[in-house]
Amino acid sequence: MGHSYALTGNPNSGKTTIFNELTGSAQYVGNWSGVTVEKKEGFIKNSKINVVDLPGIYSMSSSSIDEVIALEYITEENPDGILNVVSASNLERNLYLTLQLMEMKVPVLMILNMMDELSRKNIKLDVDRLKEIFDIQIILTGQNDRKNLSRIKEIDLKGLKSNFARFSYFSKEIQDGIREIASHISLQTLTQYKADPQWLALKIMEGDNKIIEACCAKDAAIIEKAKAIRLIIEKSEGVEFSQLLAAQRYSYLGEIAGQVLIDADGNMDRESVSEKIDKIMTHRILAIPIFLGIMWTIYYITITGLGSKSIEVMEWLISDLFTGAVKALMVTMDVSTWLQSLVIDGVIGGVGAVLVFIPQIMILFFFISILEDSGYMARIAFVMDRIFKKFGLSGKSVIPMLVGSGCSVPGIMATRTLENERDRKLTILLTPFISCGAKMPVYLLFVSAFFAANSHWVVFSLYLLGIVTAMVSGVVLTKVRYKGVESDFILEMPPYRVPALKSVLLHMWDKGKDFLIRAGTIIFAASVIMWFAQSFDLSFQMVQDPSTSVLADFGRLVAPVFAPLGFGDWITSVAFITGFVAKEIVISTLSVLHGVSQGALGSSLTEFYTPLSAYSFMVFVLLASPCFAAISVMKRELGSWKETGFSILYQTGTAYLLSMAVYQIGSLFIK
Amino acid sequence: MTIIDLKPGQCGEIYEMTLDSKIKHKLMEMGMTPGTSVQFVRTAPLGDPINIKVRGFNLGIRRDVAMNITLK
Amino acid sequence: MGDFLLLVPIILFTAYIVIKNMKNVKAGKCSCSESCSGCNMSCDKK
Ligand SMILES: Nc1nc2c(ncn2[C@@H]2O[C@H](COP(=O)(O)OP(=O)(O)OP(=O)(O)O)[C@@H](O)[C@H]2O)c(=O)[nH]1
Numbered sequence A: 001m002g003h004s005y006a007l008t009g010n011p012n013s014g015k016t017t018i019f020n021e022l023t024g025s026a027q028y029v030g031n032w033s034g035v036t037v038e039k040k041e042g043f044i045k046n047s048k049i050n051v052v053d054l055p056g057i058y059s060m061s062s063s064s065i066d067e068v069i070a071l072e073y074i075t076e077e078n079p080d081g082i083l084n085v086v087s088a089s090n091l092e093r094n095l096y097l098t099l100q101l102m103e104m105k106v107p108v109l110m111i112l113n114m115m116d117e118l119s120r121k122n123i124k125l126d127v128d129r130l131k132e133i134f135d136i137q138i139i140l141t142g143q144n145d146r147k148n149l150s151r152i153k154e155i156d157l158k159g160l161k162s163n164f165a166r167f168s169y170f171s172k173e174i175q176d177g178i179r180e181i182a183s184h185i186s187l188q189t190l191t192q193y194k195a196d197p198q199w200l201a202l203k204i205m206e207g208d209n210k211i212i213e214a215c216c217a218k219d220a221a222i223i224e225k226a227k228a229i230r231l232i233i234e235k236s237e238g239v240e241f242s243q244l245l246a247a248q249r250y251s252y253l254g255e256i257a258g259q260v261l262i263d264a265d266g267n268m269d270r271e272s273v274s275e276k277i278d279k280i281m282t283h284r285i286l287a288i289p290i291f292l293g294i295m296w297t298i299y300y301i302t303i304t305g306l307g308s309k310s311i312e313v314m315e316w317l318i319s320d321l322f323t324g325a326v327k328a329l330m331v332t333m334d335v336s337t338w339l340q341s342l343v344i345d346g347v348i349g350g351v352g353a354v355l356v357f358i359p360q361i362m363i364l365f366f367f368i369s370i371l372e373d374s375g376y377m378a379r380i381a382f383v384m385d386r387i388f389k390k391f392g393l394s395g396k397s398v399i400p401m402l403v404g405s406g407c408s409v410p411g412i413m414a415t416r417t418l419e420n421e422r423d424r425k426l427t428i429l430l431t432p433f434i435s436c437g438a439k440m441p442v443y444l445l446f447v448s449a450f451f452a453a454n455s456h457w458v459v460f461s462l463y464l465l466g467i468v469t470a471m472v473s474g475v476v477l478t479k480v481r482y483k484g485v486e487s488d489f490i491l492e493m494p495p496y497r498v499p500a501l502k503s504v505l506l507h508m509w510d511k512g513k514d515f516l517i518r519a520g521t522i523i524f525a526a527s528v529i530m531w532f533a534q535s536f537d538l539s540f541q542m543v544q545d546p547s548t549s550v551l552a553d554f555g556r557l558v559a560p561v562f563a564p565l566g567f568g569d570w571i572t573s574v575a576f577i578t579g580f581v582a583k584e585i586v587i588s589t590l591s592v593l594h595g596v597s598q599g600a601l602g603s604s605l606t607e608f609y610t611p612l613s614a615y616s617f618m619v620f621v622l623l624a625s626p627c628f629a630a631i632s633v634m635k636r637e638l639g640s641w642k643e644t645g646f647s648i649l650y651q652t653g654t655a656y657l658l659s660m661a662v663y664q665i666g667s668l669f670i671k
Numbered sequence B: 001m002t003i004i005d006l007k008p009g010q011c012g013e014i015y016e017m018t019l020d021s022k023i024k025h026k027l028m029e030m031g032m033t034p035g036t037s038v039q040f041v042r043t044a045p046l047g048d049p050i051n052i053k054v055r056g057f058n059l060g061i062r063r064d065v066a067m068n069i070t071l072k
Numbered sequence C: 001m002g003d004f005l006l007l008v009p010i011i012l013f014t015a016y017i018v019i020k021n022m023k024n025v026k027a028g029k030c031s032c033s034e035s036c037s038g039c040n041m042s043c044d045k046k
């Protein structure tokens, strides 16, 4: 059996970066606090050592789900050792957690990360002194300098011992209390609950219910005793016990920082580049226009700038080159005509309709990835908090929504960092309103057919509509369903960082690959099913005209429901319904059922829709219930089908009403 | 005097935080203990929240919280 | 013969995908590639 180490540290200290480096995986890295929201395991390359990447924590107490996950792992799963990732550019606060880990008396190896940032600030660090103080080994690392990490393999963490003077920074009363309680903890408790007695004593004194419950719920005497000591101390100091601990730890950390950090030009507080950038990005007047401008530019480049060229190339590749080759091959294989149709109109038609847009999806993710890596996300949350507060949410809900503009699934996951249960549920419900990457192909198809002249404006308007719908829904739902107080807003704003090209490209490729795999699997399957359903009638006879097929019968049954939105045809109804499986399937469906090749689909659509009903169509796709995957994650995060069902109904209902409004009101003006 | 009475760029030393114990604890664990120096960096464009700097990092907190953090 | 060679794999593959996805959704877990995009945050790549 190899060892198992936990990567622990403050949020945004670089744990996942180091995890990826050690294990060769590609877990998500971003420049804000709370990127990782669940534990991830992997093996260090060429070894049997298992490492677990955990969500970041500021201290050994937790207030949100992601923090609970990290803490439970450290205190309950007894890892063989802790790899404590410390950001050197934010030493004092990062060491607060280190101090608490040392108090636990578990084996700790410190990985001092972000050394590059420290030297950029022109600050020197006396590593030897730091080693001496904590009596531990330290591995130094930074961007572009990860070679020291290989030393982890050579160190047996389990054997590490430290003579760090833990608790020495607490007042005498507290130290006495710890000793007193520790001496009363029974041997039985200690053998059952594997923990250091003094640490346990401190936890009992703090009144950490979770730990008390686990270790010594039955030992009422000790709990009482600890409480008595705590009350005496609190009374004499006039401060809550846990706050007293924090204050005393920090005053010690202040001393340490004074000893180990050497400011080379004696100007530690000089304004950094990051702060200069912030002057503009969070500027009183410019901040909001800048945000909108950035989003607009992203959509402009994705759709018009680079996008339109990429469509032409992809269409040529798929319809001309690939379809031609496959056709020729099937003819030589003597494949019957109906099967040729399945392959050409069904499979290639359906899958190809999505593939055409893959380059654009990758471009979109390229930009989202830059946004996430730069540190701008936290600024958007900072700027938008006021607005979101008005709509019953907190600025922190902005981050799940921004992540959701790539894909709702990680967006919904990101709500784990919200401390308040009400905020979290509401944000889970609202995140799918933000337009995701998979909805993009639908817009792209429609705008190129109907709004070619100002396509990016139309898509941008949908993006804004998604945001506005989410916010208005926030107000409505706060009034009727998610009552309660909104949570506190404490948001760390990390320094801006230049996104590493490698990680941006990797991320882009990762997302592109996801879409490719989806195209090859569910979209493939859906296209095949769709082709069969439109080729046979109820008596399993092959039909000449798809409009006499089972699928058409079914579509016509549903069609009246959608008539008020501007489309009473069976194909649209079927497309909407298949959209529940995955958003891109909407266009695969259209492509298969219209029975035309990629290039011709647009013009075929113009016979079915007016620009107005096309817009109404996009509004429905934007807002209606998210895809299977998102529903499944929603269910997991909400923990109940009832809540999930409500969300789906609410989203689909909103979509219906709004696209009806668009169509009906629009019809009054456009004759 | 509280944090919001500072001018942008000005610093002060935390004296006391009269806040509900959950958020107070959280802020203290992030380093805002009595005696710590805080810098008021700027207000968000819409007046709330505000950006402060403690122990070398930037933090966004709401105005009503900042109002209850008195300075020496 | 050509028909058979082509049709059987298509049908089998389709059935496989459908069943696999139904299972995933039911289990409340989203498999990275098959049923959702961009969710490398939400699934364990072991
Ligand atoms: N300059 C510099 N940046 C780094 C270094 N290590 C990581 N980063 C950046 O720091 C940010 C945070 O990295 P992550 O690995 O996501 O941090 P984390 O600790 O996993 O964060 P959470 O999951 O939110 O707790 C990213 O933008 C990284 O690119 C480093 O050594 N130097």
Ligand SMILES: [Mg+2]
Residues within 6 Å of the ligand: A015, A016, A017, A028, A029, A035, A036, A054, A055, A056
């Ligand atoms: Mg992480």
